[in-house]
Amino acid sequence: MLVYILGVVLFALGICVSVALHEAGHMVAAKSFGMKVRRYFVGFGPTVFSFRRGETEYGLKWLPLGGFCDIAGMTALDEVTPDEAPRAMWRFKTWKRTVVLAAGSFTHFVFGFIVLYLMAVTMGLPNLSAKPVINTVSDCVRSAATVEKWNDPTCGPNDPAPAKSAGLQPGDEVTSIDGTPVGTWTDLLGAVQSSSGPTEFRILRDGEPMTLTVDVPRVERPDGEGGTEQVGAIGASQAGMLTYGPAEAIGGSVGFTGDLLVMTWERLLEFPEKIPAVVEAIFGEERDPETPVSVVGASRIGGEAVEHGLWEVFFLLLASLNFFVGIFNLLPLLPLDGGHIAVTWYERVRDWLRRLRGKAAGGPVDYTKLNAVTTVFVLIGGAIVLLTVTADIVNPIRLIPQ
Numbered sequence: 001m002l003v004y005i006l007g008v009v010l011f012a013l014g015i016c017v018s019v020a021l022h023e024a025g026h027m028v029a030a031k032s033f034g035m036k037v038r039r040y041f042v043g044f045g046p047t048v049f050s051f052r053r054g055e056t057e058y059g060l061k062w063l064p065l066g067g068f069c070d071i072a073g074m075t076a077l078d079e080v081t082p083d084e085a086p087r088a089m090w091r092f093k094t095w096k097r098t099v100v101l102a103a104g105s106f107t108h109f110v111f112g113f114i115v116l117y118l119m120a121v122t123m124g125l126p127n128l129s130a131k132p133v134i135n136t137v138s139d140c141v142r143s144a145a146t147v148e149k150w151n152d153p154t155c156g157p158n159d160p161a162p163a164k165s166a167g168l169q170p171g172d173e174v175t176s177i178d179g180t181p182v183g184t185w186t187d188l189l190g191a192v193q194s195s196s197g198p199t200e201f202r203i204l205r206d207g208e209p210m211t212l213t214v215d216v217p218r219v220e221r222p223d224g225e226g227g228t229e230q231v232g233a234i235g236a237s238q239a240g241m242l243t244y245g246p247a248e249a250i251g252g253s254v255g256f257t258g259d260l261l262v263m264t265w266e267r268l269l270e271f272p273e274k275i276p277a278v279v280e281a282i283f284g285e286e287r288d289p290e291t292p293v294s295v296v297g298a299s300r301i302g303g304e305a306v307e308h309g310l311w312e313v314f315f316l317l318l319a320s321l322n323f324f325v326g327i328f329n330l331l332p333l334l335p336l337d338g339g340h341i342a343v344t345w346y347e348r349v350r351d352w353l354r355r356l357r358g359k360a361a362g363g364p365v366d367y368t369k370l371n372a373v374t375t376v377f378v379l380i381g382g383a384i385v386l387l388t389v390t391a392d393i394v395n396p397i398r399l400i401p402q
Contacts, residue, residue, distance in 0.1 A: 004280040007306025007314065016042070016064045018111050019324070025054075025103035030071045030279045033096045036087040039070040071100070074340070076364030090364055094348040100336045101344070107333045108326030113257050119319075120249035122311045124241030125256045132174040132188040133242055137163045138235035143220035145228050150221055163234040166214040169205065171239070176202040185238045192216060193231040207248065241312065257323075278387050281395045283322045288399050294385060297392030302397045313399065334367075334374040340393040343370075 020042045027040050036055060043061035050059025070397075073080045073088020080088050089097060119125055127133065140159035145149040155161075174182055178193040178199050195216040203210050215231040223229040244252045274291050281287040293301070298321055305313040332342035343365050351361040 004303045004307040006079075007303035008248060008299045009303075010306065011302030011318065013297075014302075015295060015299070015321070017401055018065050018108060018322050020320075021107040021111055022104040022325075023067040025107035026069040026071065026100055028209070029100040030069070030089065030101035031056075033092060033100065034087060035089050035092065035100065036072040036084050038224065039068070042067040044068075060104065075367050077367050091400070093345055097339055097344050101341045102330065105326040105329045108322040108329070109257075112260075112322035113253060115212055115315050115319040115322070116256055116260075117249055117253040119312065119315050120242075120244045120253050120256075122243075123244055123387070125252060126244040126312075126316070127238070127240055127242050128256065128259050130184040130186065130238070132182050132264050132280070133239040134163075134168055134170055134172045134174070135239035136170060137235045138169055138237070139164065141217065141219055141233040141235040145220060145222065147222050160217050161235055162214050162217070163218055163236040164232075166201070166212045168201070168203070168212060168236060170261065171243070173204040174201055175204060175209075176200075182347075192234055195232040199232075202233075202295070207245070259329070260320060260323055264320065264327055266296070268324070268327060273386065278391045280389070281391045285396070287391070287397055289396045292384075292388055293397060294388035294391050294392050297396055300392060300396050301399060308400060310399065333377050334370055335378065339374075344365075 006320050023040060023042070038055075039057045039059070041050070041057075041059045043064045044066055045063040046062045048062055050057055052058070069080065071089050072078070072084040073090050076088075076090045078088070078090075085091075085293070102308050103355035116125060138161065140161045142149075142156060142159045144152070174188055176182060177188065178195065180191055182188045182191055196218050197216060199214050199216045201212045201214050203212060214234055216234055218230045219233050220228045220233055221233075228330050242252065271292060274288075277285075277288045277291045281291060289360055298317060302314050302317055305311065305317065329336050330338040330341070332341070333339045335399075347362070347365055354360065354362055
């Protein structure tokens, strides 16, 4: 239980760090353009401590559930003092305001990438692209007429060990078999199963190309229809995690980040249709593991991952959460940063069209006219948060079924 609690606390701390970095991104970008940043605080509620450095007050509040960066004149409706007016954010060029508003999400992407890079050089990254990398090399391959016997690791005295005998090792990446390129594990399986006898394997070992000759035997295996079939087999399994050196981990992390961003966007599009399943989970139905989770649920999963030593799940979840928040925050909806970016560019396009018609610029958008839309979004968002938090308390998603 103590290990579980430690995991929950560590994951919550990771979320706090990412939120602090989000607001720091806004602050650093605003200061770099000369905007006035009044306050930078981590957390909400009563102030634990604060101090002033230059024109900005920095501090920590009791509830570590977020944070804020108070930039003078973020909208034209914000009150500013006479000395702040020339440096009010709304007076700056569109691209500068866009950079400041997007800087928060940018820090989530950077934070997530750093987590993935550190995973790549230590515990590895999930092999989502099914690269033909060897995980384990078996002591033998054997003919078997049933699934049970096929999966039995017991070796007979005359059972061949083609992969082991040829010198294949865990971590080797197979690039071609008998001159035919293989890009995925499926390609490798197809090539191996159609092979027989001495077969040339081109591999990469620690980045260095090598050629090995594997004597591929033909063995009997179940065909799934009650009979058997003859296939080539070498006795090797696919790597589920891929580790990298410090240099190659950059490319590996970039590629995996791209895959994860695409998956995150797809999950975001599926989000609305998953809400009914969350409601069902609250009233005792079995929880679909694909349903959305709140920060509470993510922290519980993180705690369970630490409890069972699944650190790769812990860090992958932390990176995924940052990517989700980064993308979600850029949606063109108020009060999200993406909503403010949309308003900023609406002003720019509107004024460009007015100039084409020989008219003067229209001035800043009146945010009070958008209050109704903002209120509806906040209410819907609050209701979804309440639903997911409730489901995560009464019927949480678990890594290990109990």
